[in-house]
Amino acid sequence: MNPIIIALDFQTGQEALAFIDQFPTSQSLFVKVGMELFYREDNQILTQLKVRGCKIFLDLKLHDIPNTVFQSAKILSQLGVDMVTIHAAGGSKMIQAAHDGLVSGAGTKKIPKLLAVTQLTSTSEKVLHEELHIGLTLQESVLSLARLAVSNGADGVICAAPEAPMIHKNIGKDFLCVTPGIRLPGQSHQDQQRVVSPKKAHIFGSDYIVVGRSITQASNKLAAFKRVQASWNE
Numbered sequence: 001m002n003p004i005i006i007a008l009d010f011q012t013g014q015e016a017l018a019f020i021d022q023f024p025t026s027q028s029l030f031v032k033v034g035m036e037l038f039y040r041e042d043n044q045i046l047t048q049l050k051v052r053g054c055k056i057f058l059d060l061k062l063h064d065i066p067n068t069v070f071q072s073a074k075i076l077s078q079l080g081v082d083m084v085t086i087h088a089a090g091g092s093k094m095i096q097a098a099h100d101g102l103v104s105g106a107g108t109k110k111i112p113k114l115l116a117v118t119q120l121t122s123t124s125e126k127v128l129h130e131e132l133h134i135g136l137t138l139q140e141s142v143l144s145l146a147r148l149a150v151s152n153g154a155d156g157v158i159c160a161a162p163e164a165p166m167i168h169k170n171i172g173k174d175f176l177c178v179t180p181g182i183r184l185p186g187q188s189h190q191d192q193q194r195v196v197s198p199k200k201a202h203i204f205g206s207d208y209i210v211v212g213r214s215i216t217q218a219s220n221k222l223a224a225f226k227r228v229q230a231s232w233n234e
């Protein structure tokens with residue numbers, strides 16, 4: 001299994017595909033299409049990526065009333081992607097609606113994995129308390145949202161890697177922990193707050209790491225991807 005999901009945070013499909021085309025065709029890539037690329041390019045970027053053999057994590061982080069999420073998830077389920085996201089903070093009915101929408105929309109297609117964002121990896125303990133007015137610790141809040149997610153049909157969560165052991169211990173080893181907030185040693189954290197190296201994420205038990213700028217903004221992107229792989233395998 002390839003545990004590295006590359007976040008294709010490019011402004012155009014042309015840039016994203018030029019990036020993908022640098023990799024050998026034998027390399028099976030797992031990529032994340034987020035709001036930036038999807039809002040610009042729509043479904044046709046997904047088709048282009050599938051033609052190139054990529055697995056796709058469509059990261060649109062749905063967060064709305066249950067009916068809207070149900071209808072949207074139904075459509076996402078028909079796009080042939082492997083994973084989709086919602087915000088767990090939308091609550092039990094919203095998570096359930098996302099699950100039901102995916103099941104109802106998939107038809108004969110494979111149902112995409114449903115991942116619930118717990119606390120964004122750009123959120124610090126200080127922001128959680130002072131801006132969001134949440135009285136729990138980050139770990140408590142992440143675990144509580146992960147419990148809400150699993151009870152309502154999610155297959156896993158988006159969290160920071162140091163939270164993965166707690167989630168796997170309390171919820172189960174098969175519940176996916178997909179972890180952004182990844183940097184190689186010495187790199188700037190930029191807007192991320194809860195950051196670890198690929199090696200540390202592997203030790204913590206992340207099922208997948210999501211890596212964007214460390215690879216996509218490197219001068220030699222293929223070499224950067226190999227450095228991430230090497231760190232994970234250390």
Ligand SMILES: O=c1ccn([C@@H]2O[C@H](COP(=O)(O)O)[C@@H](O)[C@H]2O)c(=O)[nH]1
Binds near residue numbers: 117159210
């Ligand atoms: O909590 C979250 C949820 C999603 N992301 C996404 O992951 C990548 C990370 O990019 P980097 O450049 O490696 O920081 C990005 O697409 C985010 O939208 C996240 O970082 N944290």
